[in-house]
Amino acid sequence: MTTPAFIPGLELSRRFYAEAVRPVLDRAAPGIVHSAARLGSGSEVLGFDTARSADHEWGPRLQIFLSPQDADRHGARIADLLSDHLPKTFYGYPTHFAPTGDVGIGVMQATGGPVHHRVDVTDPEAWFTGQLGFDPRRRITPADWLATPTQHLAEVTAGAVFHDGLAELAPARAALAWYPHDLWLYLLACQWQRISQEEAFVGRCGEVGDELGSAVVAARLVRDLMRLCLLMNRRYPPYSKWLGSAFARIPQAAALTPDFTAVLAATDWHTRERHLSGAYEAVADLHNRLSLTDPVDPATRPYHSRPFQVLHAERFTAALTARIGDPAVRALPAVGAVDQFIDSTDVLDRPELSRAATRATLTPGAVTRDGRRGPR
Incomplete structure (x- = not known):
């Protein structure tokens, strides 16, 4: 052929x-x-x-x-x-x-x-439930949003509808177009929290002579910053194969890619840290331009008394969390949606496992199917 x-x-x-x-x-x-x-x-x-x-x-x-x-x-x-x-x-x-x-x-x-x-x-119910674990033609609960990987949300809201005689696909896709505002703030806060937890390790690994470990941490931080930028642009981050391709399509990619590339190519931790600092400040500036919170100082700074330059990204987590209006969302643990705390394809590709993992992670104080707080 x-x-x-x-x-x-x-x-x-x-x-x-x-x-x-x-x-x-x-x-x-x-x-x-x-x-x-x-x-x-x-x-x-x-x-x-x-x-x-x-x-x-x-x-x-x-x-x-x-x-x-x-x-x-x-x-x-x-x-x-x-x-x-x-x-x-x-x-x-x-x-x-x-x-x-x-x-x-x-x-x-x-x-x-x-x-x-x-x-x-x-039929729509069978297909949507098989893909997502719930039917978006009905009320979408916080638990539904948090248990669904962004890859799956992208797969349902992208693509194309050729004919909608049932008049049900367009409303379902519109309902899934983006997170409710408070959940968006929560997911952004959780993504900043992930960054805050590892940003000092690039220097600490390098200081003890572990340049390989420093490079691995730096690569994780670049990935988290790319996903954060996509979330800021109201775009569902796809899984790893297409993350770079999706990132390249957002307006900030041209400015950030040189620093990200330099971080990944660096052979010493000082160079990695310098380029990460530039990226941190650029992404922090993007946060401020969104006006979702009061301005947060975008400058990097020393990590307490240690000689490592970091953003202290938890400051952005706190600013975003303070703007969440729904007390049930504001009280959630700072872990985010399922693909912010699980990195297993075998879990993320099976809605029943993603939903079970999310329920377990949000307990005590879980958000249940009907949106109420679960048992403590």
Whole structure:
């Protein structure tokens, strides 16, 4: 098979729906109201796909949403009809996805039989609950927000809706567009807290001759600053593979990238500290420009009596926490959302584990499903 010209995945899926899937639906299920979109996992959903992405889980694929009743009555039949009537290729790409050795991972492959397609026929409640652990068409509680990794929020609010006959996708995505104000302040405060806890270690590791340890700490701080900047810009930070790509798209990236790059390239802790100091002050200035709190002095300073230059980022945590109006949110421990205190893909990719971990971490004083304080 010759390699077809690369088409960005969202555009390929849009054409696939309009030119191949919709005609089958109109013939097979006339009058059934549906919505169509390409949401969820996949580099194309976030707009980061390249020709390399075509080697797995990429291609002509999308979701068809039906009402729960129609999904129960007609979903399997529609999926079978699509298998029989979809073209074998679309713009040069096979529409058949063959399984691989990895569970749930498919690759485009030519076939002479029925198409094992990736047009997922579902209903909104089942799909959103499977992706997030809750249905955003209903009330979203603080517990829902905090138990959901930003990668998953990005996957649901990015992508594209091609048709919304159910008139339910747009409101659900709008409800998830960004955190409620108090929770935003809380997450920013928690991100500053993470920085405050390690900013002195770059120098301390270096002082005892552990340049490798100093470099590891510095890299963690750069990652946390990048995530903080994305949160400040009201953008959900994606997971590590796309964090740098997403950061490059925010207005402050051009000014911060030279310092971040110099931190990572430095071979001694004094150089790391100097460039981190420049980055700290720039991000602190960004905080002040948001006017979420009274101005906080953005200058770095010595770490108590030790000869290390730090921001004392906990000052920003305190300023943000003081502006949180909801006493239940203000009383939460300074750990943040689940992906601010857990770094395990195996947990973050499973909503039931993310939600359980969040409940456990917020107890005592947990925020429950209905938004009330839990038992102490």
